[in-house]
Amino acid sequence: MATTTVPLRPREVMDKRGKAHTEYNRNYAREKRYEDWLRVNVGQTICQWKNGPHICGGLLTKKRGHLRCVWCMLKHAGLCRDCLAPVDGGPNALRCADCTRLARNAANDRYKRRNLDEILEAHRERNARWKRQGDPRYTAKLEYKRLWRDANPDKVRAYKTKDSKSQRAKDYQAARRERDGEKLAMRERLKKRGKLRPRKCLGKCGTIMIGRAKKCRACKLGKWLNAVETLGRRVQPKSRYREPRFALDWHGWG
Secondary structure, three states: OOOOOOOOOHHHHHHHHHHHHHHHHHHHHHHHHHHHHHHHHOOOOEOOOEEOOEEOOOEEEEEOOEEEEHHHHHHHHOEOOOOOOEOOOOOOOOOOHHHHHHHHHHHHHHHHHHOHHHHHHHHHHHHHHHHHHOOHHHHHHHHHHHHHHHHOHHHHHHHHHHHOOOHHHHHHHHHHHHHOHHHHHHHHHHHHHOOOOOEEOOOOOOOEEOOOOOOOHHHHHHHHHHHHHHHHHHOOOOOOOOOOOOOOOOOOOO
8 A cells, every 4th residue: 555645834844954954053063162172171181171260170081082071071961060969050050059159168268268367457457447437337246246255155265264375375464463563462461451342243233252253153144145045136047058979179980
């Protein structure tokens, strides 16, 4: 039995030709990009293909005589180079949202380590400017520091213990004894005679203090509770993001 073929209409012919032409252009562009990629990576061990202003940086390997870069392959596949999850962004995205955040934080830490002196100087100038201008941000910063010290007495005590052993602290104590020697001697004489005025709690509760403590336990507890409650209202807990499966400087499978 003979089969009859239905001739294509002009619109269907044009659509078929257009799809074939689009596929041809796509394949030609892919081959052209691969030739350009080979040209910049010939004789290299690290991928020199540009990702924006920076190079890819992936490790170049050979498989069946063909040069390849795992990071470029992951980028073209739309997978994160650190955890192999789908990337967050357009075709030029390199990582998922979580790994992008981790990589950005690591880059910020590296910048701070390289330019620590400049950053500290800029912060000192900013704080001095805020203090001169009476900026409320300066007062808010001091208030936050005070609340943190009140909410973390153990950390403050540990820091003071560690700092008291430094040479700077020893020089300060020696200068203080030399400066206030007469005052301290008078205090010792009054203490031996029993005429030293009793010290009251600095928390304004009127409790007579004995020893070196400056506040009673009730005032310390109230101050700590107030600081913890205030910081709990002002500071939101940070979300815990998962760690990447591979290190940030990973260059491919072993």
